Amino acid sequence: MGSLDGKTALVTGGSRGIGRGIAERLGRDGARVAVHYGTNEAAAKETVAAIEEAGGSAFAIGQELGVPGDAAALWEAFDQLADGVDILVNNAGVGYPIPFGEVPEEAYDRFFAVNAKAPFFVTQLGLTRLRDGGRVVNISSGLARAAMMPETLTYAMTKGALDVLTRNLSKLLGPRGITVNSVAPGVIDTDINAGWLRDNDDAWAATAAMSPLGRVGEASDIADVVGFLASSDGRWITGQWLDATGGVIA
Ligand code: NAP
Numbered sequence: 001m002g003s004l005d006g007k008t009a010l011v012t013g014g015s016r017g018i019g020r021g022i023a024e025r026l027g028r029d030g031a032r033v034a035v036h037y038g039t040n041e042a043a044a045k046e047t048v049a050a051i052e053e054a055g056g057s058a059f060a061i062g063q064e065l066g067v068p069g070d071a072a073a074l075w076e077a078f079d080q081l082a083d084g085v086d087i088l089v090n091n092a093g094v095g096y097p098i099p100f101g102e103v104p105e106e107a108y109d110r111f112f113a114v115n116a117k118a119p120f121f122v123t124q125l126g127l128t129r130l131r132d133g134g135r136v137v138n139i140s141s142g143l144a145r146a147a148m149m150p151e152t153l154t155y156a157m158t159k160g161a162l163d164v165l166t167r168n169l170s171k172l173l174g175p176r177g178i179t180v181n182s183v184a185p186g187v188i189d190t191d192i193n194a195g196w197l198r199d200n201d202d203a204w205a206a207t208a209a210m211s212p213l214g215r216v217g218e219a220s221d222i223a224d225v226v227g228f229l230a231s232s233d234g235r236w237i238t239g240q241w242l243d244a245t246g247g248v249i250a
Contacts, residue, residue, distance in 0.1 A: 001028020001030070002028065002029045002031075003029050003030060003231045003232065004026060004029040004030040004031035004086075004087070004230060005030035005031075006030070006232065007030070007032070007086040007087060007230075008031060008032045008033075008034070008082050008084060008085050008087070009023075009026045009031040009032070009033045009034065009085065009086065009087035009088075009089065009213055009230070010033075010034040010036060010078060010085050010087070010088050010089065010109050010126075011023045011026070011033060011034070011036060011089040011091055012036045012065065012074075012089065012090055012092040012118075012119075012122065013036060013037070013038070013091045013092030013093065013143040014033065014034070014035040014036050014037070014044070014047060014089070015036070015037035015040055015041065015043040015044035015046075015047050015060070016037075016043045016047075016190070016191060016222070017188070017190030017191060017192060017219055018091060018139060018185065018188055018190055018219045018222050019035075019036075019089070019092065019139075020035075020043075020047045020219060020223060021219030021220050021223035022045065022052075022219075022222065022223045022226045022227075023035050023047055023051060023058065024050055024051055024054070024056075024087055024223065025220070025223035025224060025226065025227040026058070026087060026089075026114065026125070026226070026227065026230060027051035027054065027056030027058055027229055028054055028055075028056060029230070029231065030056070031056075031086070031087060031230070032057040032058065032059075032082070033051055033056065033057070033058040033059075034058070034059060034060075034078055034081070034082060034085075035047045035058050035059065035060045035061070035063050036060075036062070036063065036074065036092065037050070037060060037061075037062050038062070038063070038064050038065060038092065039062075039064065041060065041062055041184065043094055043109065044060035044062065045060055046160060047060075050058050056157055056227045058162060059081050059082075061074065061077040061078055061081065061128070062077070063077055065092050065113075065114050065118035065122075066094075066110060066113035066114035066117070066118055067104070067113070068235055070118055070122075071121035071122045071124070071125045071126075072120070072121075072125055074122060074155075075125050075126060075129065076124075078129070079129070084129050084130075084131050085126065085129050085130055085131065085134070086130075086131050086133070086134045086135065086234075087135045087137070087230045088123065088126055088130060088134070088135070088137070088157060089136075089137045089139065089226060090119035090122060090123065090136070090137070090138045090139065090162070091116075091137075091139040092114065092115060092118065092209060093114060093115045093139065093158075093192075094110065094111060094114045094115065094192075094198055095111055095115065095147060095152065095154075095155030095158070095192065096152075096153035096155070096195075097152045097155075097191075097196060097238075098151065098154060099151050100150070100151070100153055103153075103154050107154065108154050109112065111154050111157075111158045112140045112157075112158050112161070114158075115137065115155070115158035115159065115161075115162060116158045116161040116162055116165070117236050119138055119162055119165060120131050121143055123165070125138060128190040130173075130178060132176045132177050132178065133176075133177040133178065133235065134176075134177075134178045134179075135178065135179055135230050135234070136166075136169060136173070136178060136179070136180040136181075137180075137181055137182075137183055137226050137229055137230070138162050138163070138165065138166050138180070138181070138182045138183070139182075139183055139185070140159045140163050140166070140182040140183065140184040140185075140241065141155070141156065141159040141184055141185060142184050142185065142186045142243065142248055142249050143155065143156035144156055144159035144160045144163055144182075144184060144241075145184065145241070145243075145249060146163075146248075146249045148186075148210075148248070149165055153159040159184075162182065163182050163241055165238050166180050166181060166182040166239065166240075166241070170238040170239030170240075171239065172248075173239060174239075178231070179235065179237060179238035180238055180239065181229055181234075181237060181238060181239070181240050181241075181242060182240070182241045182242065183222060183225050183226055183229070183242045183244050184218060184241055184242060184243055184244055184245060185222045185244050186210070186211065186217055186244070186245030186246050186248040186249075187207045187210075187216050187217060187220060187248075188216065188217040188218065188221070188222060189202075189216050189217065189219070190219060208244050211245070211246035211247050211248050212247045212250070213246045213247060215226075216220070217244075217245075221244065221246065222244055225242060225244045229242070
């Protein structure tokens, strides 16, 4: 018997990285999980299979985010396979460092379209599907609070916008018993950091040393925070920014 038995969850970007960790955790807790992906259907199918192998229930839905009509198309795909949602996790995101003086308008627009605009409209259009007493969790970043890597400014700004969405939606959705929170990871060992950070041994070691716990985070470190918020134990927390940076910001 899981704490989320009978609930349905949608995790955007649930196919890989942090989203996969969240999808697997919610699946283990008993939720039926919609594992969303953008382009990598194979990864989504792998995540669905992993949830099912662990005794859970899941299905994959694909939809590119950050393009016109993305949220409506995502929910249309969702509606074919499920009837309402209890836990919405806006996790899909993109970003990489670009020096301030070199940020092209295209990258600025793309980061905002995927990281801020898509969660806005996915949640807006999800309101008719989201059941009372539900949960919205937005995956933010420690960089929205601390200017530790100024070359990630554009990305950090998108997460700041997401946090504003969190705070305001908590007021708007509270009367329906729906909690809305941001969870802010520090650096987590996922593909988003491949190339520019993870493949540089010195930079990776320095990143681990930023946490008093002495390591880089794992997807499960974030998934467990989301699992707590999604459970009934998280019922009294709303409108908050939960630091999940492993103490990098303290
Ligand atoms: P990741 O490993 O690169 O995975 C990204 C996920 O989002 C994939 O499932 C991907 O699906 C999906 N996605 C990306 N762009 C998309 C788009 N335009 N349309 C639809 N789906 C899209 O990233 P991650 O590290 O797990 O990051 C997850 C979230 O945590 C992001 O919001 C990120 O900003 C945040 N975060 C990450 C870290 C970190 O260090 N990893 C730190 C702080 C915050 P496809 O593969 O199919 O495109």
